[in-house]
């Protein structure tokens with residue numbers, strides 16, 4: 685059953701079309717990598733899905749519920765989406781534990797066992813709960829950001845280039861930890877990246893955005909073996 689359904693999504697800025705009629709479905713429990721070169725519209729699509737931007741036309745259904753369409757634009761907090769930005773997601777003045785429970789209803793914020801569970805899920809020791817974010821590496825901070833996004837058990841998790849600020853070694857290690865945590869949580873996720881090898885290695889499915897159009901959505905294997913165009917073959921081929 686699909687957890688995210690997008691039909692005919694269109695968005696322009698100042699008369700310049702950035703998304704041209706995007707159709708996409710994401711099955712439950714799938715990690716979809718949204719891949720495309722810089723400027724192809726990935727962040728705009730993610731922001732529209734999250735409800736930070738309003739589409740000009742088209743519909744978005746999350747878990748069978750319409751969240752955007754003609755005359756309808758549910759705010760992000762009503763969409764049950766977890767969001768992990770590129771970097772700087774954590775509040776520096778709050779402990780790791782307080783960051784993780786930040787988005788939970790007040791009554792649940794004291795649930796320390798939930799913090800320990802979430803830290804374990806993202807591969808960090810429970811003893812990190814009382815640390816300040818600055819005492820963690822960039823990769824560890826991104827794992828805490830994921831733990832926070834997963835805390836309210838969202839229907840969908842959106843990750844916007846979550847590893848782009850990390851150096852090469854940390855990036856590989858953090859990628860795997862994040863993919864493992866999403867799989868263990870059974871989360872449906874959309875991960876935006878311009879990095880071909882990241883998309884091919886992490887995505888169960890890869891959707892390629894090219895100048896605002898979704899030109900192919902397929903498994904990594906199909907995308908690699910049977911890309912729909914020469915341009916795409918060359919772009920995907922840069923991964924190896």
Ligand code: ADP
Nearest residue numbers: 697698702720721722723724725726727728729
């Ligand atoms: P990507 O994430 O793939 O790099 P973006 O979604 O950031 O692509 O941008 C796609 C296009 O939309 C770019 O040409 C960018 O300049 C334009 N764009 C994005 N946000 C805005 C905005 N708020 N106002 C005007 N143009 C924008």
